[in-house]
Amino acid sequence: MTGVVKRVGYAVGLPAVLFAAWWVSTANSDNFYVPPLRTILETFGQLWTLEKLQADVWPSLWRLAVGYAIACLVGVALGVLVGSSRTVRATLEPVLEFFRAVPPPVLVPVIMLFAGIDHTMKIVVIAVGSLWPVLLNTVEGVRAVDEVLSDTCRSYGLTGVARLRHLVLRAASPQIVAGMRQALSIAIILMVISEMTAASNGLGYTIVEAQRSFAIPEMWSGILLLGLLGFLLSMVFRFVENRALAWYHGLRRAQRGS
Amino acid sequence: MLDVRGLKKVYEGRQRQVEAVRDLTFTIESGDLVCLVGPSGCGKTTLLKCMSGLLAPTAGEVRLDGVPVTGPPPGMAVVFQEYGRSLFPWMNVRDNVELPLKQKKVAKAERRRLVDEALAAVGLADAHTAYPWQLSGGMQQRVAIARAVAYQPKVLLMDEPFAAVDAQTRADLEDLIRDLWRKLGVTVLFVTHDIDEAVYLGQKVIILSSSPTVVREQLTIDLPDERDQLHTRALPRFTELRGHVYEQIQAAKRGAGTVDEAVCAAEGADDKAVVGS
Ligand SMILES: Nc1ncnc2c1ncn2[C@@H]1O[C@H](COP(=O)(O)OP(=O)(O)OP(=O)(O)O)[C@@H](O)[C@H]1O
Ligand SMILES: [Mg+2]
Numbered sequence: 001m002t003g004v005v006k007r008v009g010y011a012v013g014l015p016a017v018l019f020a021a022w023w024v025s026t027a028n029s030d031n032f033y034v035p036p037l038r039t040i041l042e043t044f045g046q047l048w049t050l051e052k053l054q055a056d057v058w059p060s061l062w063r064l065a066v067g068y069a070i071a072c073l074v075g076v077a078l079g080v081l082v083g084s085s086r087t088v089r090a091t092l093e094p095v096l097e098f099f100r101a102v103p104p105p106v107l108v109p110v111i112m113l114f115a116g117i118d119h120t121m122k123i124v125v126i127a128v129g130s131l132w133p134v135l136l137n138t139v140e141g142v143r144a145v146d147e148v149l150s151d152t153c154r155s156y157g158l159t160g161v162a163r164l165r166h167l168v169l170r171a172a173s174p175q176i177v178a179g180m181r182q183a184l185s186i187a188i189i190l191m192v193i194s195e196m197t198a199a200s201n202g203l204g205y206t207i208v209e210a211q212r213s214f215a216i217p218e219m220w221s222g223i224l225l226l227g228l229l230g231f232l233l234s235m236v237f238r239f240v241e242n243r244a245l246a247w248y249h250g251l252r253r254a255q256r257g258s
Numbered sequence: 259m260l261d262v263r264g265l266k267k268v269y270e271g272r273q274r275q276v277e278a279v280r281d282l283t284f285t286i287e288s289g290d291l292v293c294l295v296g297p298s299g300c301g302k303t304t305l306l307k308c309m310s311g312l313l314a315p316t317a318g319e320v321r322l323d324g325v326p327v328t329g330p331p332p333g334m335a336v337v338f339q340e341y342g343r344s345l346f347p348w349m350n351v352r353d354n355v356e357l358p359l360k361q362k363k364v365a366k367a368e369r370r371r372l373v374d375e376a377l378a379a380v381g382l383a384d385a386h387t388a389y390p391w392q393l394s395g396g397m398q399q400r401v402a403i404a405r406a407v408a409y410q411p412k413v414l415l416m417d418e419p420f421a422a423v424d425a426q427t428r429a430d431l432e433d434l435i436r437d438l439w440r441k442l443g444v445t446v447l448f449v450t451h452d453i454d455e456a457v458y459l460g461q462k463v464i465i466l467s468s469s470p471t472v473v474r475e476q477l478t479i480d481l482p483d484e485r486d487q488l489h490t491r492a493l494p495r496f497t498e499l500r501g502h503v504y505e506q507i508q509a510a511k512r513g514a515g516t517v518d519e520a521v522c523a524a525e526g527a528d529d530k531a532v533v534g535s
Contacts, residue, residue: 148343151312155330156358156409166357170348247348247389254391 035217044221057225060191060203063119067126068187072180075131079138079176080168089139100136104129104186105193117198125194130183137179141172174248177241184237188230203229260286260309260413260445264318267304278304280470282318286462291439291446293456295503296466296474297511302449303339305466306417309447310336322413335411337419339449341399345390351377352386355405362409376408377401379434381427396423403431407438413445420455429487432459436485453507457481457500458490465503467510474510477503 023037048057082088082096107125115121145168153159153167169176195204203226210218242249265282268275279301286292296302307313309320311330320327322334335358338344345354352373359369377383380400390398399422406414416435420428436459439446450456456463460479467474479499481490490496 146343148338148340149346151307151336152338152344154312155310155334155336156361157330157332158357158361162361166346170346173348247391250389251347251391 033216035220039217040220040224043217044224047218047221048225056201056206057203057229059119059201060195061229063122063194063202064126064187064191067123067190068130068184070123070127071130071183071187072134074127075134075179075183076138076169076176079135080142080164080172082135083139083142083172084168089143093139096132096136096139100132104190107190108194108197112198122191122194122199122202126187126190129190130187133182133186134176134179137175137182138172141175142168144175145171174245177245181237181241184233185230188233192226259288259321259323260447261321261324262305262309262318263321265305265308265315265320266317267301267308267313268316277470281472282466284464284473284476286445286447288323288445289443290461291436291459292448292462292464293460294447294449294464294466295451295453295456295507296471297468297507298451300466300468300510301471302466303417306336306415306447306449310334310415312336331413333412335406335409335414337402337406337414337416339417339421341402341419341422342390342395344402345398345405347389347391350387350389351382351393351401354390354401355408358405358409372408372410373404376404379407379438380404380431394422396427399423400427400431410442411444413447415447415449417449418451419448420450420452428455433487435459440483453500453503454491457496457503458485458487463499463503465506465510475506 019037026034026036027038029036082092104125107129111121111125111128115124149167149171153163158166191202192204192207195202196208199205203222207219207222207226210216210222262282262284266280267278269278282305294302294305304313308315309327311320311327311334314328322331325331346357349357355373355376356369359372364372374383377386380403382397382400382404385393385397385401390401393401399419403416403419406416420431423431432455435446435448438444448456448459450459457479463477463479464473465475465477466472477499481493481495481499
């Protein structure tokens with residue numbers, strides 16, 4: 001019981017302090033660009049009505065979901081292919097490293113040329129930009145599959161799909177998940193950026209529009225909502241990860257303990 | 259029948275070549291229980307991998323019932339020396355034992371029975387839901403043995419499977435292997451460092467030389483089939499046999515004895531006129 005209280009205390013403590021500091025330091029602010037937190041929160045309540053959420057947050061979120069899902073699926077599939085073959089890896093790896101080194105936001109204008117400025121463009125931007133960490137981490141994970149486990153599978157006739165399902169994907173899952181975590185933050189950034197350049201709705205669009213029309217409290221409340229969303233998504237991610245990789249965390253603890 | 263003919267394996271490294279085994283020829287009859295002993299690093303694991311079709315030999319061949327082994331043959335189970343790395347850390351004990359059976363398309367009820375029996379036989383009846391990394395080394399090794407046993411193989415290859423278990427469990431497992439062998443009629447090849455164990459378990463003991471590795475001697479163990487830890491180990495014949503194997507291994511380690519002498523010794527063994535008589 002006290003353990004739970006303690007953990008909640010640690011989790012909530014610093015955010016509460018920061019929030020209080022923001023509140024106090026801006027309480028009497030007459031700087032136009034830094035309105036009091038109270039004003040921002042009032043605006044937050046007025047601005048983010050159910051209709052507004054539906055009109056601007058929902059489109060952002062589903063584009064994020066579709067783009068991210070594509071990145072994960074394609075990244076894992078390609079990663080398994082590349083990781084399983086030494087020759088494919090040797091030929092592709094330098095190219096892949098190059099693509100990873102290109103900062104994803106520069107993709108926006110390029111992809112606009114091909115895919116226009118509608119939903120497709122934004123989904124493609126999110127998918128292409130967040131693909132690389134998933135892909136490269138999967139390659140690493142597949143490559144590092146333990147040799148003894150691999151021999152065990154072969155000698156018990158676990159080949160093909162069974163091998164992929166019970167050995168390769170499971171063994172690589174810690175790296176795959178690490179790649180997906182990086183990809184998620186990139187995907188959120190790209191969601192916003194793609195809406196800032198060309199869009200008629202979305203969270204990023206709302207924030208830029210507010211800024212352009214000097215609706216400063218609205219702008220801040222948009223940023224606040226974006227922060228909350230990112231936080232929520234990473235909590236969900238952590239929850240799923242803790243379930244899927246429970247064995248891995250246990251294994252690591254056991255190895256460290258001995 | 260498991261036939262090894264002129265087997266040679268050279269590992270090709272970047273700069274250096276390692277000749278793990280030079281020239282091995284021997285035959286294991288169907289239903290035989292053969293122990294393989296030899297100095298550390300002489301290529302026992304390499305031999306086992308070649309026999310199980312996991313490694314292609316540089317020269318020579320392995321035949322299982324007359325058919326050349328080019329990949330892992332069905333109906334063969336291997337217990338690896340690195341037991342800790344041969345269990346799936348993402349599956350609990352039960353799933354680890356069951357997975358090969360699923361792959362073999364064994365019906366569910368039958369699967370359940372086999373897994374229960376195998377785990378009970380190695381003394382892990384209450385560890386079904388544990389994960390391998392929650393178990394001690396000896397327990398992990400027993401899970402790997404249970405997995406091989408539940409698979410109901412025709413040929414069972416074991417690479418120092420009892421290295422991490424305590425003496426008492428080891429004795430129990432030795433009796434388990436002999437029991438299974440007598441009941442199921444599997445062909446067993448058992449690699450061990452332990453000379454007592456080799457003599458106690460085997461119907462035949464194959465002694466390898468140190469590198470360059472050849473068969474130093476094939477010794478028939480003429481102890482009664484009915485063996486038990488207390489009485490068999492107290493037999494004068496047991497002491498003689500283990501003394502002989504011990505000497506051979508010592509000689510192999512010293513590198514003493516040319517190939518010729520080893521051949522002589524092997525012939526002596528065939529005459530049954532060996533040790534002590
Ligand atoms: N993958 C490999 N690449 C290169 N050399 C190897 C490889 N595996 C084994 N060797 C070498 O081959 C020789 C035989 O090794 P092996 O593991 O078969 O011996 P072993 O008899 O099983 O030893 P131990 O009793 O210690 O398990 C050793 O000199 C070893 O260094
Ligand atoms: Mg070995």
